[in-house]
Amino acid sequence: MQDWEKLLQDDYLEIAGRRFRSRLIIGSGKFKDFQQTKEVLEASGAEIITVAVRRVNITDPTKENLLDYIDPNKYLILPNTAGCYTAEEAIKTAMMAREATGINWVKLEVIGDKKTLLPDMEETYKAAKVLVKEGFVVLPYIFDDPVFAKKFEDIGCAAVMPLAAPIGSGLGLQNPYNLIFIKEAVSVPVIVDAGIGSATDIPPVMELGIDGILTNTALAEAKDPIKMAVAMKYATIAGRLAYLAGRMPKRTYAVPSSPTQGVPFKN
Amino acid sequence: MPRIVLNGQEREIPREMSVMELLDEIGVKFREVGLAVAINDEVVPKSEYERRKVKEGDRVEVVQLVGGG
Numbered sequence: 172m173q174d175w176e177k178l179l180q181d182d183y184l185e186i187a188g189r190r191f192r193s194r195l196i197i198g199s200g201k202f203k204d205f206q207q208t209k210e211v212l213e214a215s216g217a218e219i220i221t222v223a224v225r226r227v228n229i230t231d232p233t234k235e236n237l238l239d240y241i242d243p244n245k246y247l248i249l250p251n252t253a254g255c256y257t258a259e260e261a262i263k264t265a266m267m268a269r270e271a272t273g274i275n276w277v278k279l280e281v282i283g284d285k286k287t288l289l290p291d292m293e294e295t296y297k298a299a300k301v302l303v304k305e306g307f308v309v310l311p312y313i314f315d316d317p318v319f320a321k322k323f324e325d326i327g328c329a330a331v332m333p334l335a336a337p338i339g340s341g342l343g344l345q346n347p348y349n350l351i352f353i354k355e356a357v358s359v360p361v362i363v364d365a366g367i368g369s370a371t372d373i374p375p376v377m378e379l380g381i382d383g384i385l386t387n388t389a390l391a392e393a394k395d396p397i398k399m400a401v402a403m404k405y406a407t408i409a410g411r412l413a414y415l416a417g418r419m420p421k422r423t424y425a426v427p428s429s430p431t432q433g434v435p436f437k438n
Numbered sequence: 439m440p441r442i443v444l445n446g447q448e449r450e451i452p453r454e455m456s457v458m459e460l461l462d463e464i465g466v467k468f469r470e471v472g473l474a475v476a477i478n479d480e481v482v483p484k485s486e487y488e489r490r491k492v493k494e495g496d497r498v499e500v501v502q503l504v505g506g507g
Binding site: 267272273 | 506
């Protein structure tokens with residue numbers, strides 16, 4: 172066991188009663204091939220991987236399947252409702268996802284705008300309500316809105332997934348205060364779902380006390396996705412440990428770290 | 439021959455057939471994890487693939503899990 176593992180041995184990401192050692196969740200989109208997806212997943216140490224639900228291409232039903240590379244007994248395969256623009260579409264997609272995965276977890280995404288891919292909170296909320304009633308473990312992708320985050324918790328969502336920046340933008344943390352407010356507002360896990368551009372974007376988010384990170388494009392579009400996956404694994408750990416360690420206060424002016432008394436050659 | 443709408447496209451199938459037979463007809467491998475079928479917007483549980491018939495006018499969706507964030 173390594174030093175950091177000892178320090179984090181009682182520290183879990185717990186969602187709907189299920190415990191995860193890793194606080195990093197990865198998306199499986201846009202990789203070169205399934206082999207690379209698998210290698211990135213293993214290198215990242217993530218225990219949860221998101222997938223999308225799509226029509227089988229009937230004219231060319233591909234023989235290869237993502238599930239041939241990722242063992243559902245070893246990883247939690249978390250289906251999303253990406254591409255849905257209404258609550259109705261998202262609900263139907265979640266139902267299909269439940270049948271396809273054999274589990275009742277869903278990363279609920281209802282998009283409101285094609286250009287920014289920002290969530291339609293009203294439709295997301297409507298869909299979440301129905302899906303919670305249907306027995307789903309609902310993890311909604313939301314705007315970084317503390318008031319709405321609380322509403323999603325109140326209707327029974329198992330976590331909330333605010334963005335740090337738009338999906339696929341790689342802009343990193345844009346509004347730390349809203350994430351702090353969300354963390355204060357809810358007691359379910361807060362997982363930052365979008366906007367991470369590199370491993371170095373992760374610690375500033377984790378240091379706020381955020382419970383987990385979901386990233387996809389930053390891995391898939393890295394020059395070397397495996398190296399980025401390893402960097403992200405340790406960035407998540409570093410950020411978590413920094414949060415648990417507690418940072419010093421920020422000051423406007425300098426404070427010396429060496430003694431001010433006994434400096435030689437001074438009169 | 440029954441006409442159905444399969445994944446948004448009209449298509450003729452040789453006869454009324456079970457979901458399992460339809461999968462075979464279109465060359466989609468059955469898998470317990472990673473596949474789902476809906477007929478007229480209702481998910482068909484895998485336990486019913488042998489029994490449930492695909493009929494004239496049905497709208498059938500056959501989906502799989504793919505890479506996504």
